[in-house]
Amino acid sequence: MTSYRRLGKSGLTVSTVGLGCNNLGRANTATESQEATDAVVNAAIDAGITLFDVADTYGREPGLSETMLGKALGGRRGDVVLATKFGMDAKGANGPDFGARGSRRYIMQAVEASLRRLGTDWIDLYQFHTPDPLTPIDETLAALDTLVRSGKVRYIGHSNRSGWQIAQAEYVARELGTSRFISSQNHYNLLDRRAELEVTPAAEEFGLGVLPYFPLANGLLTGKYSPGHAPEGSRLSHTRTAMVDEADWDQLGKYSVFAKERGLTEIEVAFSWLAAQPSVASVIAGATRPEQVRQNAEAASWTPTPEDLAALDDIFPAVPKVALF
Ligand SMILES: NC(=O)c1ccc[n+]([C@@H]2O[C@H](COP(=O)([O-])OP(=O)(O)OC[C@H]3O[C@@H](n4cnc5c(N)ncnc54)[C@H](OP(=O)(O)O)[C@@H]3O)[C@@H](O)[C@H]2O)c1
Numbered sequence: 001m002t003s004y005r006r007l008g009k010s011g012l013t014v015s016t017v018g019l020g021c022n023n024l025g026r027a028n029t030a031t032e033s034q035e036a037t038d039a040v041v042n043a044a045i046d047a048g049i050t051l052f053d054v055a056d057t058y059g060r061e062p063g064l065s066e067t068m069l070g071k072a073l074g075g076r077r078g079d080v081v082l083a084t085k086f087g088m089d090a091k092g093a094n095g096p097d098f099g100a101r102g103s104r105r106y107i108m109q110a111v112e113a114s115l116r117r118l119g120t121d122w123i124d125l126y127q128f129h130t131p132d133p134l135t136p137i138d139e140t141l142a143a144l145d146t147l148v149r150s151g152k153v154r155y156i157g158h159s160n161r162s163g164w165q166i167a168q169a170e171y172v173a174r175e176l177g178t179s180r181f182i183s184s185q186n187h188y189n190l191l192d193r194r195a196e197l198e199v200t201p202a203a204e205e206f207g208l209g210v211l212p213y214f215p216l217a218n219g220l221l222t223g224k225y226s227p228g229h230a231p232e233g234s235r236l237s238h239t240r241t242a243m244v245d246e247a248d249w250d251q252l253g254k255y256s257v258f259a260k261e262r263g264l265t266e267i268e269v270a271f272s273w274l275a276a277q278p279s280v281a282s283v284i285a286g287a288t289r290p291e292q293v294r295q296n297a298e299a300a301s302w303t304p305t306p307e308d309l310a311a312l313d314d315i316f317p318a319v320p321k322v323a324l325f
Helices: 034-046 064-079 104-118 137-150 163-176 195-206 217-222 242-246 249-261 266-275 290-297 306-315
Strands: 004-006 013-015 017-020 051-053 081-086 123-128 153-159 181-187 209-213 283-286
Touching (some): 013 017, 034 290, 064 081, 081 104, 104 123, 104 137, 137 153, 163 181, 217 266, 249 266, 266 306
């Protein structure tokens, strides 16, 4: 059974392992069907997972993952924390965006479209998927604040922002007196530690909960891949196949030995390492089968010692901080 934590400094409590929902309705994936989606979502809830992370762009066509997640949750909607996103190219699923997907006009359209697809009256965490270079953050924050005040949205978060953009959003919200972002969703796993340069320090400073995406590096950190081999039906057997060919197998071999020596699975190491980072609130991995969800829900329970963390630093070095002067 997964544990529970506050998302950043907010009162929103989420499971330490969440379910990433970008597989729902994804082509060539087990969860392409509603039946298989229902099985994964039900297994997640039964395993104690409360955080479900989706976006308006996910699925075979934009919006499909939201629609399928909404159906799968059905009467259990009130038992979970539903997180979705706006701000990437939804290809018209939310109506025209004129390229400014942080604008007040677009946000008002996008939220109504997400609510309709999810079949709910409210979104627990509404995340700004990626910065919009056209719209001032003041306008985006004011529009999101309107949604929070109306009750359509309970909390707001952001994603893919750099350190200075995180600081900027925080100070503009303070200046305007609007709702503040409580979470930051960024690419972060043992193989890609760039978030540690600016994002995780900024999140710690401003009390944001980090939701690391690609926690398993698309599955490369599960231990199920080997040089030149991807199990049939696995994500890297049909998408981003070069990741298997280009992987550092010497490094991944050391990782497997590290796990084995401690009686852990590779997934337990990947999840627990992320969960041990002070800014991380919940590890949102995708899953395509109920057994994966059940395994993942238990996978953040190991507490690494300082020696374990140092040994992992040797295998997966942090990105060196570059001196700017
Ligand atoms: N904010 C953003 O810009 C952004 C970008 C990307 C993702 N995200 C979010 O982050 C979430 C997580 O990312 P992700 O799911 O793409 O990447 P991931 O967690 O690195 O990889 C998940 C994939 O690994 C495989 N897997 C998971 N658990 C497994 C297990 N126990 N045993 C064996 N294989 C297992 C599954 O694929 P197969 O079974 O198909 O091999 C699963 O779909 C997404 O669902 C999405 O909500 C956000």
